[in-house]
Amino acid sequence: MQKRAVFNHRFLPFVLLAPQIAITVIFFYWPAFQALWQSFLLQDAFGLSTDFVWFENYVYLFSDPIYYEVIWTTLVFSALVAIISLSSGLLLASMADKPLRAAGVYRTLLIWPYAVAPAVAGVLWLFMLHPSLGMVARGIKALGFSWNPLLDGTDAMTMVVLAAAWKQISYNFLFFLAGLAAIPRSVIEAAAIDGARSTRRFWTIVFPLLTPTAFFLLVVNIVYAFFDTFGVIDAMTQGGPAQATTTLVYKVYADGRLGGDLGGSAAQSVILMMIVIALTSIQFRYIERKVNY
Amino acid sequence: MAEVRLDAVRKVYAGNVEAVKGVTFDVPDGHFCVLVGPSGCGKSTLLRMIAGLETVTAGIITIGGQVVNEIEPSERDIAMVFQNYALYPHMNVYNNLAYGLRNRRTPKDEIDQRVREAARILEIEQLLQRRPRELSGGQRQRVAMGRAIVRKPKAFLFDEPLSNLDAKLRVSMRVEIKKLQRSLGTTSIYVTHDQLEAMTLADMLVVMNAGNVEQIGLPLEVYEKPASAFVASFIGAPPMNLMKVDAAQAAAMIEGAAIGIPAGGAILGVRPEDLALSLDGSQPNGGFKLDLTVAAVERVGPETFVYGNVLDGADIIVRLPGQDAPATGARVTAVARREKLHRFTADGSRRLDG
Numbered sequence: 001m002q003k004r005a006v007f008n009h010r011f012l013p014f015v016l017l018a019p020q021i022a023i024t025v026i027f028f029y030w031p032a033f034q035a036l037w038q039s040f041l042l043q044d045a046f047g048l049s050t051d052f053v054w055f056e057n058y059v060y061l062f063s064d065p066i067y068y069e070v071i072w073t074t075l076v077f078s079a080l081v082a083i084i085s086l087s088s089g090l091l092l093a094s095m096a097d098k099p100l101r102a103a104g105v106y107r108t109l110l111i112w113p114y115a116v117a118p119a120v121a122g123v124l125w126l127f128m129l130h131p132s133l134g135m136v137a138r139g140i141k142a143l144g145f146s147w148n149p150l151l152d153g154t155d156a157m158t159m160v161v162l163a164a165a166w167k168q169i170s171y172n173f174l175f176f177l178a179g180l181a182a183i184p185r186s187v188i189e190a191a192a193i194d195g196a197r198s199t200r201r202f203w204t205i206v207f208p209l210l211t212p213t214a215f216f217l218l219v220v221n222i223v224y225a226f227f228d229t230f231g232v233i234d235a236m237t238q239g240g241p242a243q244a245t246t247t248l249v250y251k252v253y254a255d256g257r258l259g260g261d262l263g264g265s266a267a268q269s270v271i272l273m274m275i276v277i278a279l280t281s282i283q284f285r286y287i288e289r290k291v292n293y
Numbered sequence: 294m295a296e297v298r299l300d301a302v303r304k305v306y307a308g309n310v311e312a313v314k315g316v317t318f319d320v321p322d323g324h325f326c327v328l329v330g331p332s333g334c335g336k337s338t339l340l341r342m343i344a345g346l347e348t349v350t351a352g353i354i355t356i357g358g359q360v361v362n363e364i365e366p367s368e369r370d371i372a373m374v375f376q377n378y379a380l381y382p383h384m385n386v387y388n389n390l391a392y393g394l395r396n397r398r399t400p401k402d403e404i405d406q407r408v409r410e411a412a413r414i415l416e417i418e419q420l421l422q423r424r425p426r427e428l429s430g431g432q433r434q435r436v437a438m439g440r441a442i443v444r445k446p447k448a449f450l451f452d453e454p455l456s457n458l459d460a461k462l463r464v465s466m467r468v469e470i471k472k473l474q475r476s477l478g479t480t481s482i483y484v485t486h487d488q489l490e491a492m493t494l495a496d497m498l499v500v501m502n503a504g505n506v507e508q509i510g511l512p513l514e515v516y517e518k519p520a521s522a523f524v525a526s527f528i529g530a531p532p533m534n535l536m537k538v539d540a541a542q543a544a545a546m547i548e549g550a551a552i553g554i555p556a557g558g559a560i561l562g563v564r565p566e567d568l569a570l571s572l573d574g575s576q577p578n579g580g581f582k583l584d585l586t587v588a589a590v591e592r593v594g595p596e597t598f599v600y601g602n603v604l605d606g607a608d609i610i611v612r613l614p615g616q617d618a619p620a621t622g623a624r625v626t627a628v629a630r631r632e633k634l635h636r637f638t639a640d641g642s643r644r645l646d647g
Contacts, residue, residue: 186379189346192366193373194393194440204392208383 038266057267078225084165089172114170118231125163153244179213295357295447302352314504329491330501372441380425522641562635565612580631
């Protein structure tokens with residue numbers, strides 16, 4: 001079978017490719033290049049003069065203790081989001097994998113949160129957890145816990161982690177469900193006959209066979225937590241209180257758009273860009289490597 | 294080591310589909326029982342109920358005197374060989390064999406000793422470090438067998454274990470399974486749709502059809518005296534020739550004393566190998582005779598199959614030794630000895646004797 005498409009006209013392939021290339025160049029390469037260029041510039045507060053300062057923005061960034069705090073915040077945030085959303089997704093998927101009445105309804109409903117826009121998800125959770133408006137917050141307080149995500153950094157972190165993780169559970173659920181469906185039923189049955197009860201079967205057979213899926217999802221979830229949670233954070237805490245929920249992405253926005261430090265912000269986004277490239281290449285390398293069974 | 298008893302076992306699936314309709318039989322300790330029947334006859338469902346992979350709708354299953362209806366498969370102490378082998382893909386052969394023993398908290402040195410012994414018996418010692426995907430079909434089959442024997446369970450269950458192998462390997466594995474079962478003496482229940490496998494492996498043959506047991510017996514007993522028209526056509530290849538006849542038609546086919554045909558007619562059966570051809574219409578064998586027009590001839594070497602049409606259109610197969618056969622279109626007479634005839638009720642459900 002011929003896999004290569006053959007065109008009669010020389011320029012037709014280029015014309016067909018042009019829209020895609022144009023979009024990529026205009027919306028990805030051009031801003032990336034601009035960020036890179038801007039990260040070497042220093043502008044005064046009124047935008048009247050611009051100096052080329054080489055790596056001064058980077059030097060400044062890495063000598064700022066706040067930046068390290070934000071890195072730490074991001075790591076904690078990402079780890080919590082990934083752990084919570086992966087484990088919930090796996091739990092729900094392994095429960096939905098059983099023959100259930102109305103399994104289709106159950107599965108469809110579990111996928112819905114993915115369709116909710118990040119900012120909307122943030123507002124929903126804020127509504128539940130808001131210290132003075134939230135129903136859930138009232139419940140937490142009734143149980144005798146202090147709860148004020150608007151003032152307490154840990155509470156605020158808990159709140160954004162919950163909202164961000166909740167949104168990602170659907171995605172993980174879907175992939176885990178597909179992963180579970182790909183495990184031959186007879187292998188599970190053979191393990192049952194071999195004397196393994198369901199918990200042991202899960203950890204010795206099902207989970208090892210799901211590791212390729214789990215690894216893929218881990219990378220996707222980290223990328224999500226690093227970059228796609230901006231909307232959730234902006235809607236819920238705006239990075240506060242006292243920067244307790246400011247992640248790397250939110251700091252780019254806060255320093256650049258709110259703080260007016262375009263050079264420093266650009267330097268941060270270049271660093272983020274390198275993180276994305278690293279994560280993506282890990283993922284590609286892993287996917288390239290054929291799964292070994 | 295244990296006997297397996299089934300008492301009026303039924304399986305009804307959602308939607309009121311009755312897959313197994315009240316099956317009762319005992320497999321005595323150490324016996325090799327083969328469940329045979331066409332696809333969808335309920336034989337695999339029955340096996341899966343014995344394994345505990347399907348719930349039992351009604352009836353009682355006991356293994357070694359213990360009612361197992363409500364017992365998890367992991368607690369039944371049985372081993373099963375699956376059609377697609379169902380090896381654990383992420384474990385090497387050694388761990389595949391050791392898995393069941395580890396689940397039962399067998400001491401490490403005993404696991405090692407038993408795994409190596411099973412590997413020696415099945416001649417897979419050099420494969421212990423390989424992953425299942427690195428093995429051929431026959432090797433996977435051996436590992437699946439090894440996983441069963443290493444545990445020394447009360448019973449072996451086989452679910453069409455040879456159907457994924459090529460014809461040559463199937464024959465050699467069949468012989469090996471039989472030898473292995475003989476030497477271990479473990480009660481075995483084997484499901485297959487292949488009547489040749491069933492005949493050669495079983496010391497107890499259970500023929501199933503549409504959720505019912507049609508006949509239970511020694512393989513040759515079933516062959517010699519099929520209990521129903523279904524069994525007659527299922528056991529033996531090519532299948533028994535069956536003709537629906539009334540008393541007058543029967544009298545025309547059979548010389549000498551009249552054969553008992555009930556008022557509603559009966560099904561008359563004769564195996565292809567019990568028929569001979571008589572070119573001049575005489576009957577050296579005496580008894581049954583039937584005029585045929587030869588429609589096709591198949592020569593397979595040691596024997597030849599002659600397909601003939603009777604006047605009313607029924608097809609008759611005659612199995613002849615050697616390669617001599619009449620030409621297509623020839624008029625011949627097929628003859629058989631009277632005692633080689635089988636009679637069944639008109640609906641085929643029961644054998645008529647005497």
